[in-house]
Each structure stands twice: as structure tokens, then as C-alpha cells.
Amino acid sequence: MQFRRPLVALAVSVSVIASLAGVGQGEAAYQLGAPEKVLQGTITVSAASSLSGSFVEIAKAFRKENPKVKVRFNFGSSSSLVAQIQAGAPSDVIATADLSNIEKLVKSGEVAGAIYLKMFARNQMAIAVKPGNPLKIKTVGDLKNVKFLSLCGSTVPCGQYAATVLKLARLNINESKITRAVDAKSALNAVSIGDADAAVVYLTDVLSAKKSVSLVKIPKALNVDAIYSVALLRTSNNRETAVAFIDYLLSVKGQELLQSFGFIKI
């Protein structure tokens, strides 16, 4: 690590060590590490599209405490974000809907260091259907009755999680009934504004879609445990702000905001 000023290095290392200690400690450590240091500059956060609602709120709260900071977002499917970063797209922080995509970045040397890699939330899958549930879908098994099912691409996390859910329910749906969306949000849009009968997407996305779709929950035994992870990127040129953002995500306030969107504590 190379920092121009020792104070900055101290602040960063203290907050990193503190964040290693676990969720809920981050915020305190960040205040402890840099009591009068004013964070500034712009950071770019590449995040899974299922985080778009919650991250915008978190950035608002983060900026309230750090008025000189600007947070720019780049939302997309986790695997396309990884591809962008490997192709050299400038970004300070990445947050994915799984662990394996960030592992790809660790392997290609794009993550600033394993200590900057954190799991910060969990999510589940759920079924979204047309408002009022006209096809009376109650279980995953009932999905065999739909005409068109909307899923994410089979290589992005939400598509892989959906495949696991269908597999756990021993349900084999013909590919000719499946429309593949570019990311989690658009998979849901195919039901809310399009003509797909159902979608298997993140619970948080279904919750934030409010009245445009109806929610059918999937029991735990047939569900997955989507673990969201975040990392600092090697090419970041504003590491102290980027690390502060990661810490904020793990802080009590950040966690509360995430949970208000339906995410589960790690």
C-alpha cells in the first residue's frame, strides 16, 4: 500500500482492521479512525442490479455524513460487471450478488487485497406473478402451468439461483417457455410491464416492485442463500472514500437500510 500521508494510511488501516472485526463495528471504527478528516472526491461503485434501490438510499445517507463525497453507480448483472472491470473499466468498489464472481476478480488480481473483500447481505429467491395471481400459482411446482416464464441469463447469479430453485423442486421447464432477461430487474419487468406470466427473481426486487406484481414466497427448504459480497478494487484512485463506503455498508445504519429493502443479515 502506498499513501502519501501517514494519517491517511492510519485511518485506512484502522477502518480496515475494524471492519474485519465484523458487521456493526464499521461505523464506530470509521469515526474513530479519522475524527476530523473530511472525505472527498468521487467514487464509482459497480453493483449488481438487484442492489439498485437499496444502494441509492445508502449512498444518500452516506453523503449526508460526508457532504463532499460523490457516489456514482454502475448497475448491471454481476458477471457483466466483472467482465467490464477485467476489460479496464474504472471503478472503485464492486458489489456482486454472489461470491464466485468476486473470486474471479481476486484471481485476475483486480481486487485490492483479500482483506477488502466482505460479505455484507443475504437474499432469497421469490416468484413474481401478475397482480392478483390469475394463474393461482402457490408453489414452485405450479410454475409448470405458466405459458412464459421470465428468468435471468443462465450465466448471471440470479439465473443460476433460479435454476437451483427449479432443480430443488424437481421441475424441468422447457427452454422454449423461458425468456431470458439481461439482468434481475428486467426479468421482473417482463412480468410487470410485459406478458410473462411469472418470474423467479430476488425477493428484494419483488418487494420493491410493490403493486405491479404479486409475490409468491418460496419456502426455505426449496430456496437458495444468495450471499452478496463487496470488494475494493486495485485501480481505485480514491481508496479512503471507497473503504469508507464499504465500511458504511457494514455499519449499523447501512445494514438497517439494506434490511428495509428485504435483505437479510449476513
Added chain:
Amino acid sequence: MTKRRPISRPPLFIYIGAMFGVVYICLPLVSLLRNISWGSLLSQLTDGPTLSALRLSLVTSVAATVLALILGLPLAWVLARVPFRGNYLVRAFVMLPMVLPPVVGGVALLAAYGKSNGLLGALLFDSFGVQLTFSPIGVVIAEAFVALPFLVMAVEGGLRAIDSRYEELASTMGANEAKKFYLVTLRLLRPSLVAGIAVAWARALGEFGATITFAGNIQGRTQTTPLAVYLLLESDPQAAYSLSFVLLVVCVLVLISMRDRWLGSKR
């Protein structure tokens, strides 16, 4: 043809600007070639899902061009030849899909022809059981929607460039409307008509946003080549590059074959 007057040579900075323009467009396209594994090109293109995407693209883009022609030719005619109030407004609306984000076009198509919420689509489904979304016909509708303005623009330009004295002459020589249209107007219009068809077809072939939003992305049913490229970029980048290469070659061939017909002024 009269001999052209020699044109004065443009200043140096114009040459430099033009050179940068060429590099700007060509560098990414040529760079794409580096990613292609030539040895396995054929096997990648004849792979099941890839082949069905290519086949679907060919069929739907041709059908979309025919639809654009049926709707676009009369439209261009009226815009070029009939002076009426609000002419410019009609033209602005017809050209809209050219500049609109295609996804917005797809959402608009859903609002009109969707099964569940579409103005016309709900009626179609309730009375005849016809569903346009998630069907190859839906792909054709989405592609024609974005391709139509290109056809209208080329044909309207061509019609304006035709010297109307030829048509008047045909009338005085006793040709009826149909004969005049077929023997005179259509022949004079041919270069711009060909150009319009070619550009509309190339645009339909490359359509992505409106298609995935309106017709979905169902393998073998509505998954056209650009949609397959997008999904393959993550699972099998090599196959994605091979498919992109095919699209590129086809479009280059179309544009080269048109040469100077695009502006419709070759007389």
C-alpha cells in the same frame, strides 16, 4: 453527363479530421477480428442455438423489411408529394424510432400490442386468442418499428429528387396512373428504393432493445442473433465474437453494395 468542374482541394486539417474519423470507426471493428478463433468459426456458427438464432434473424429481418416497405413506400410518397398542414409533424413522429432508445420503443410496443396491458393487443387476445409478444411475429413487429424510418427517409429523398417533368410527360403521352407509376416513377426511384431496403434490412438485423423488451428472448423462438451475442458474451465469448463477425460481414457487404445509392441522387 457533363464533365465535372475541378474542385479545389480541401485544406490539410480536413484531411486529418477525416483520417481520425475513419480510424475512430474502423479501429474497434478491426480489433474485433483479433478475438475470433478462425479454426473453430464454422463449428461455433453451426452449433444448435447459434444456428437457430441466425436462421431466425434472417427470416424475421426479411419479413420486417417487407412490412417496412409496404407501410413505408406510401408514407414516403405522401410526405414527399402531398403538401398538407402538419406535414412536418407527421415526419417527426415517423422518424422518432430512429432516435428513441430502442428499449423505450419496446415498452411503447408493449403498451400497444401487449397481451395483458396493450391497447390493441388485449383486444386481439380476448377476441381471437392472438398473442404477439414472445412470438416470431412480435420480433418482426419490433424490427419493422425501428427499420421503417430508415426506409421512409431514403425513399422520400429519392422521390423529391425525381424530376416531375418525366411523369408529366408520361401523362401527356396517355399513360394512366398505374402505368405512369410502374414505367416512370418506380424506375427513377429504384436506386433510393434499393438503398432504403438495404439500410432498413441492416437495421432490422441488428435490432436488440425493442426486440428483447417486446418479443422477449426465447431460444429458438424469439432469440435473434444480437440477443444471442449478448447472452453468449458471458457464457461463451468465442461464439459471441464469431456471431458478431457474421453480423459485421453481412452489414459491410450490404453497405458496400449500395455504394453511392444511399443519398438517392445518382441520376
